[in-house]
Amino acid sequence: MPSPPGGFEMPLWRALTVFRLASLAYVLVLAIRDADRYAHPYAVGALLLVMTTWTGATAIGYARPAWRRWPLLLADLGVVLAVVLATPSVVGRAALATGVPTMGVAWMAGPVLAWAVSGGRRRGTIAALLVAGADLTTRERIGQSSFTGVILMLLAGVVVGHVARLAASAEERLQRAVELEAATRERERLARGIHDSVLQVLALVQRRGADLPGEAGELARLAGEQEAALRALIGGASPVAAVDPDGSEAAAVDLRTLLGGYASPAVALSAPATPVPLPRRVAGELAAATGAALDNVGRHAGGRAWVLIEDEGATVTVSIRDEGPGIPDGRLAEAAAQGRLGVTQSIRGRVADLGGTVRIVSAPEAGTEIELTVPRVQR
Numbered sequence: 480m481p482s483p484p485g486g487f488e489m490p491l492w493r494a495l496t497v498f499r500l501a502s503l504a505y506v507l508v509l510a511i512r513d514a515d516r517y518a519h520p521y522a523v524g525a526l527l528l529v530m531t532t533w534t535g536a537t538a539i540g541y542a543r544p545a546w547r548r549w550p551l552l553l554a555d556l557g558v559v560l561a562v563v564l565a566t567p568s569v570v571g572r573a574a575l576a577t578g579v580p581t582m583g584v585a586w587m588a589g590p591v592l593a594w595a596v597s598g599g600r601r602r603g604t605i606a607a608l609l610v611a612g613a614d615l616t617t618r619e620r621i622g623q624s625s626f627t628g629v630i631l632m633l634l635a636g637v638v639v640g641h642v643a644r645l646a647a648s649a650e651e652r653l654q655r656a657v658e659l660e661a662a663t664r665e666r667e668r669l670a671r672g673i674h675d676s677v678l679q680v681l682a683l684v685q686r687r688g689a690d691l692p693g694e695a696g697e698l699a700r701l702a703g704e705q706e707a708a709l710r711a712l713i714g715g716a717s718p719v720a721a722v723d724p725d726g727s728e729a730a731a732v733d734l735r736t737l738l739g740g741y742a743s744p745a746v747a748l749s750a751p752a753t754p755v756p757l758p759r760r761v762a763g764e765l766a767a768a769t770g771a772a773l774d775n776v777g778r779h780a781g782g783r784a785w786v787l788i789e790d791e792g793a794t795v796t797v798s799i800r801d802e803g804p805g806i807p808d809g810r811l812a813e814a815a816a817q818g819r820l821g822v823t824q825s826i827r828g829r830v831a832d833l834g835g836t837v838r839i840v841s842a843p844e845a846g847t848e849i850e851l852t853v854p855r856v857q858r
Contacts, residue, residue: 487646491596491639492547496538498592502585503534513579518571526562526569526582533558537589547597556590556606563587563613576619583614588635595640603636681705704743731756734788734795737766741773741786750788755795757855761833765797765853768829772799772849779803793855794835800848806841826851833857 510527517523537555540546566581575581587610595603611629618625681702688699734755742748757765769786776784776799787798826849827837835853 487650488596488643491643491646492541495541495589495592495596499534499537499586499589502589503530506530506582506584506586509580509584513574516574516577516579517569518574519569522569523582526565529558530562530582530586534586534589537593541593552590552594552597555593556609559583559587559590559610560613563610563617566617572619575617581614581617583610587614588632591632591636592639595636596643598640599644600637600640603640604633607632607636700744704745732759732762734762734765734797737762738769738786738788738797741770745777745782746773746784746786748786748788751790753790755788755790757795757853758857761853761855761857764829764833765795765835765851768826768851769797769799771826771829772851776801776803776847794852795855796850796852798848798850800846802846805843805845806839806847 507527510523514520514523533555537551540551563581563583566583567575570579570582591603591606591610594606607629611632614628615621615625684702685699688695688702690696691699734757735750738748738750773784773786782802785798785800787800789796789798830837830851830853833853834857835851838850838852839847840850841847
C-alpha cells in the first residue's frame, strides 16, 4: 500500500512535539530555580503560561497536515520572537548579567525546527537567523557562548531541513516504485489473458486467411498487424529511472517501448538489446516524429519500412527507411509553400525543439531514409 501524503515526515513532526515539551519542562525547572532572582516574578509566570499554552497549540496544529502552512508557521515564529524579546523586561538585565538564562533557552528552537521540517534547509536557516538575531539583542555582552548558541541553532535548521527533504524525496520514490509495481502486475495479468484469447484468435485468423483472395486476405493481413502490435505492447520494457547530471532522479522512459508500438508486419523495428532511456518529453516527441515519418511512408511509399534505433551515448538516432519511389528534388520545399507542413512541423519542428537534427536522404526510385538525431541531455 502506498504511504499517505507526508507519511515519512510524520515522525519528524512528532519528534518536534516531544522536543518542545521537553524544552518547556527545562524552562520551567530553570524558572523555579531562579524565581528569587527575577526582576518581575509575576510577569515571568505570565510568560511561562503563554509558552505552555502555545506549546500545546503547536502540538495540536502541527499534528494536522492541513495546518502546516504559513499562517501557523509565521504565528509560531512571532510568538517565540515576542517571548525572546520580552526576556530583558521580565527577567531584568541585572539578573541576565549575573548568568540567569533567558526565557527562551532551548524552547526558542521550536519554530526553527518547524520551518526546517516544512521547507528544508533554506527555510530552517532563515528561521534560525531571525531567532538567533532576536536572542543576541537581549544580551548585554556578546561572547563566545552567545555565538555558540547561534551556530547550534543554524546547524539544527540546516541538518533537520536536509533530513526532511530526504524523507520527502524517499517517499516520492517509494510512491513511484509502488505504482510501477502495481502497473507491472496489472500488465502481466492482462498479458496472460490476451495471450490466452485475443492473440491466439488473431494468429488463427492470420494463418487461416493468409492465402484467401479479396477481403478475406485483407482481413488476415490486418489481424497479423494487430497481433504484432499487441505483442509489442504487452512485451514492452517498463519505464526506467534516469539520473540527471546534478544527481537528482528524473523520470525517463525506454524509447524502445514507445517505438515498439509501431512494429507490425509492414514495419520492422531494430533496437539495442539494452534499454534506451530518455527524458519522458524527449522520448515522446521523438516517437511522435517517427510516427509522422511512418505515416508519410504509408501514404506515399507503401510497402515495408525499417526503423533502427541507435544509442550513441550523448545522442540517440532513429532512422526510418523505405523502398518507395523517393522524394523528387524540391518536393519538400514545394509542399511547405503550399501549406502542407507534415515534414516541416511534425518531423523537423519536433526534433528542432529538442535541439536535434533531421537528415533526409532520397533519390528517385531508390527509397527514402530519414535520420532523427537528438541529444540525450536537454540544455
